[in-house]
Every structure is written in C-alpha cells, then in structure tokens.
Amino acid sequence: MQKAKILIIDDNKSVLSALEILLQFEYESVEAISNPNQISSYPKLEEFDIVLLDMNFSAGVNTGNEGLFWLKEIKKKAPSTSVIMMTAYGAIDLAVTAVKQGASDFILKPWKNEKLLLTIKSAIELRKSKKEVQQLKSSEKNLKQVINQDKNLIVGNSKALHDVLNLVRKVAKTDVNVLITGENGTGKELIARELHRASTRQNEVFIGVDMGSISETLFESELFGHTKGSFTDAKEDRAGKFEAANSGTLFLDEMGNLSLQTQAKLLSAIQNRSIVRVGSNKNIPVDIRLVCATNCNLPEMVANGIFREDLLYRINTIHIEVPSLRERENDVIVLAEFFLDKFSNKYGKPQLRMNQSAQEKLLNYRWPGNVRELQHTMERAVILSDGNVLKPEDFLLTPSNNNMPDNSLATLDEMEKQMVKNALQKHDGNYSAAAEQLGVSRQTLYNKLKKWGMS
Template structure:
C-alpha cells in the first residue's frame, strides 16, 4: 500500500472506474477517494451510456474484458472508442489481467492514455493516474486558450463600419472585391484619401477563406525607419538596448490571416527591399535571431499615391510594385457615387444622433441640396466629420443649410462660375494632359488621382 498518501493533496477531479470485478472496484474506490474529490465505480459497462456528464470526467479506468473466458480486449476497445467519441479529451487508462505488448500498443493507438496490469502496484497506479489527470487538465487549458483566441479574433475582426451605397460605381468595386477575396492573390487598393480603402480591405478578409483568422492592419507611413524591422518582423530579448522581452512582429501575428499594409506608398525606398524579401521568401527573421520563421499571410496593400509615377521617379521599386499589385482595386471618390451621398447622410445622422442623445434628427431640403452640390474632396471621411460636427452643434431637431460648414479651398476656376462641376473637371484633365504633353503618369500625379482613375475620367468625358 502507498505509505505517503497524507502528503498528497486531494485534487478536484472526477474519476470513473469501470470493472466487472466488485473487489477491484472496492479496492480502487477506497484508494482513490483519498486523492480525488469525486470517484464513481461501475460494474456493468453498459451503464456508461447513461452517464449524462461523461464529458466532465477527467480520467476513466477501464477494464478490457467483461465476459467470462474472453481475454482478447475487444470489449474494452469498444468502450474506449465510445468514450473517446463522446469526450475526446478524457484520459482513459486501460486495465487488464492479461499482459500483452501488442494489446498495449493497440490500446495506445486507439486513444488510450496508458495501460496498467492487474494486480497493480498502488504507487505506480497513482503515478499513472496523476499523469493522466494532468494531461486532461492540460487539454482543458489548451481548449480554453483556443476558445479565448477564437473570441479575441472575433473581437479584432469585428467591424462597426459598413460599406454603404448602391451606386453603380461602388457595386462594381464590391463585385470585384468579393470575387478576388476567394483567391489568395495580393491586392493593391488605390483611391483618394477618405474613400474607404480600409473598408475594402476588411471586406476582402471577411469574404476570404481566412475570415476566421485575424486581420492585422499597419500604417506604413507611421513607422520610423529605426523601428521598421522590429514592428514588422519582431525581435528577440536583448536584441537591442530597449528589447527587454521578445516581441512578435506584424507578419507573425497575421500568420494564417490577412496583413493589411496601409499607405504603402509612404514606405522609404531604403526599406522596400526588406519588405520585398519577406514577401518573396514567405519567411521572417527576427532582429537578434538567425532562425527563419515561415509566415503564411494574405497581403493587401493600399495607397493614395501614384505608384507608377513613383517608379518612374525612382521612389518606389518596380519589383515590389509587381509583387503587391496582382489585382488593383480602384475605390471611386464620393463625387462619382451618385445618390450614395444621401444614404451616407442618413446613416451618419442616425449614428451621431444616437451617440450624442439627439435621436430623430431630420435634415431640411435646402441643407440636403447643399450637401449634394458639394464636391467632397475629402470623400466619405469628410462627409462623416461634417455630419458629426453639425449634429454636435445643432440646437433643433431639423438641420438647416447653415448648420453645415465646409472648409474653404482656393477656387481654380473663378472666371467659370457658370460651368458645371463635370465641365470644370473635364477642363482640368485636358489642361493637365496638354501641360504634360500626353504623359498620363505626370498628369494623374498633378491631379492627385491614380492613372486608372484618369483613364476612367478620360473615357467618361470622351478625351
């Protein structure tokens, strides 16, 4: 008998013993009830099917033979498979009076945690049982961590910003977006500031096969050159003065998910080669380490810069542009999205009305007309801020035209006040092309749009 049971603290564990020998059941119950808070014994294995909380047990001690004269272990294997099907994480220890190496190996292959022989040594049995119990606890911890990870990913991926609009221009973009999302192709999202490029990136992730994993976003323009490698690739403890602990970089954090590199055009030329190497090799090396770590990511980039012109000017690597630009998605400016403006106004009016305790706000027709006639150079972001500011400062339940103030910008066409916005835009494009002798890249750079946008506008205006 074990002589040091008093030195073992009772564990809050549930143990199930299944054996057709009542003497064995009594001996094990007497031994184990001093070690575990809940010990249940069963004489007939058929009673296993009536245990409603089987999943809550930590360890099952299971006899291998229940019929007289049978010692092939088939009955034990049957119940082992049943238990593992109902509760895969339970630790099952097989017990038999017939020692056979092949039988033991088969038991382990079938999912048993361990195998002990009758008559047993109490100390060895207790040690085996404690190991099985600890394994069960570890499995529970792993399961709990996975559930927490899944929950955290759902929080991280939660997006309270919605793509609002039913204009033809927007729907065409969304059609391409959802089609591309199903592949693993790299995507470059282009468009003016405030058009919602990040929302398109999130839509790609949401509609992809990686949607259950995390989407990691990083603003490339906000990273200093000295911290670039640490932020993207990570570092080991002691790699440099302030590296007090090991850190995971953005690439590693996005493993199996999507990595969104916003404002990729702001990345200094000196750092572009390092980014290109990681994209090509699909592995990173942390600062202070020589070990290559494989990374599996879906890469999505965005910019409001004209990368083609930057390549011509030697400011952006052409090979990097090819790597990130398998598919180009051009997000249309708000002024090209027809009545989407009205939908956005209604959405943000309700959003900020609820946020600031001013529910039920309405907008006067004259104010609505003022908003529709505005060119929105800052796009959706500008409209959002305009509505929020107006809601905050409003005093009544109906917003009037004077409640909406726009930032004054220099007027380029003061002498053509009677022309329409389309005519002014057509004129600006024609003048830019003439000034640059038909050079599309130079003209689009001057106008602050991408080449694709310039092509679309030229086609629209018949230029």
C-alpha cells in the same frame, strides 16, 4: 495529495479495494463501481479527470469487446476525460486497439504501483494540456470574431462602387497580392476588409498596419518582431505584424511613405514569405494574404527613383482603384442619410432629418476628403443641431476646399498637398489638429510634409 478526480470501474472487488487504498492517499477524490451498466447514468461523469476501466466484465469472456464498448460510451458522455484501460498480459493487442479508439493509455494486471501511479500522472497532465489547448483555441476564435466583426459597412449604390465590389468578389477567393489606390478618405481599408471577408481566410485575423506611422528605427521590430535583449527596450520576445497575420490577411496602408531602405526589407519578406526577428537568425515562414494601399502615384514615384519598381510589381498583381465621392453619382446623399441615422441615434436625436436645400448643398460640394470628410461633417452637424431639421447653414464646409483644382487638371498628389495646406491654415499650423481633420496620424502628416519639402 493532487487535485484530481478518479473513477475505477472493475467487476473484481479485490481490484477495486486495492486501487482505492493506493490512490486515496495520492488524489483528492477516488470513486469506484463494479458494474459498468452504471456508466450511462453515473452523475457528472465529465467531471472526472481519469477513468480506470477494465476490459472484461463477464465471466469466462476475454475478448475485450466489453471494455471497448464502455470506452466508447464514456467518451460520448465525457469526451475530455482520460480513460486508462486495465488488461491482463495476454491482451496487449486489445489494449493497443483501445488506445487507437480513444483511450489515453493502458495498465497491465498485475500492476506495479510505481508504474501505475506514473501512468495516471501522465494521463492527468495530458488532460490538462488538452483543456488548455481547447481554451486557447476558444479564446483565439472569439478574439478573431471580435477583430473581424463588421464595424463598418460599404454604403452606396453607384455603378462606380458596384464595379469595384464586383472586382473584389472576383479576386477575393485567390491569394494574389492586391494594391488598392484612391484619394484620402475613399475607404481603401473598407475595401481591404471586404477582400478579407469574401476570402477563404475570412475566419482568420485581419491585421492592418499604417506604414506612415512607423518610424524607420522600429520598422523591422514592428513588422518582423524581435527577440528578448535584441535592443534596449526588448524585454521579451515579441511577434511582429507578419507573424500576427499568419493564416490571415495583412493590410499595409500608406505604402507611399516608405523609405528606399525599408522598401528593400519589406520586399525580401514578401518575396520569401518568411521573416527574421530582430536579434535572431532563424527564418520564420508566414502564410499571409497581402493587401497594400496608398493615395500616392507609385509609378510616378518609381520614375522619380523614390519607390522600388520590383516592390511595385510584387504588391500590384491586381490593382483596385477606389473611386472618389465625386465619381459616385448620388452616393453622397445615401451616405449622408446613413451617417445621419448613425449619429442621430448615437447622440439621442432620432427625429433629425435634412431638408432639400441641405441635400443640394452636400451634392454641390466637391468633397476633397471624400467619405471620411462627409462622415465628420454629418457628425458635427448632428452634435451642433438645435432643431429636428438640418439646414444648409448647419453644414460647416471649408470654402477653400470647394475651390480645389478640377480633378481632370490636377494630380492626386497636388490635390492632397492643397488639402494639407488648407488644414494647416485652418488650425493655425497645429499639426495634431490638422492630422485629425485629415484622418491621418501626426507621423503620416510629418512624412508627407517632409516629402513635399514643407516641413
């Protein structure tokens, strides 16, 4: 006996009896009514899996209009319930019309029991499939909302930041590839998320990938996916980041850390907008908005032969340079107040504030780690604070960082190298601790040291 609820609606009591006798041994619950006017008030109609509905109820009337009317009423009350129409041989055209208007199928009178049972079984399977699809769509929608929820805000009112956001708004509605550059900690991912949020893909997923943390051996598997058995640990088919981002935005961070070999593989996927999983030869088309980011000087890397010029052209249709915190006028204090409010509430110190001297110290510091460094500084100060007022001495700023070369006299690469040296010195060569301070993965730190010959 199958677990399903069936409702039979027919004004011919002999038909009702015959169907009840046949179906009561096949299905868990079978109910019958002879008057279709009961449909409007029938309790829990939406709980029925199948409704068997006659097409004619009034004596001498064979137009089928009554059946079509009650079909619409049932679908209003129970849109997911499958309705099977019952009709005589001469009304097949009407039955076809009913299917077009939402019926799952139709049964001819007199029926053959085997054919009727098979039709009902198929309709039940169809209903189950529809429910599963609806549940998957609902789960997918909820998952996308969780993934895309605004966990971070872009805070600041400087002209430099407003200029960037104006450019973002202009570009967002298009699908052109965007390259975001800027120093470490300036908020390149936040700008990428803002591009996604303002785009026509805002209700789809935003997938971020730290390219510097992916080893060369796993590059293709991570980005393009793999098939079961394609290598030792491939125990099942798996979609890569390109497929996961289909219909949404794919954000590739740390683009300057790619080897020439992986650059070639990435270029092919970007050009063709299709990927091939490891272990397969099937092309899978992908529809993505591509946003890349780096703190490296890619044109200089092209000149030095360590970055492909054709890849740079592909990812650089629009270039957005995120300003350093030094270029954002008084956004330091705006951001500091924002982080102070956030962390004082988080750590149960809602009365905490900064005095004027503390603000001046923050303004006079060069912030080589930019917004990320400011965030960590404010969190540390809140955690270690004893009173209700933060003073200059509560902010533990690395003195060596304040002696960084002037931005006009040093390249981003040189400044980044100095930051890494300072972090390693501070943590006595502990790579994990230095990477955490810098806000990058341990693998990314290794890659940078290898690039500079410092490993």
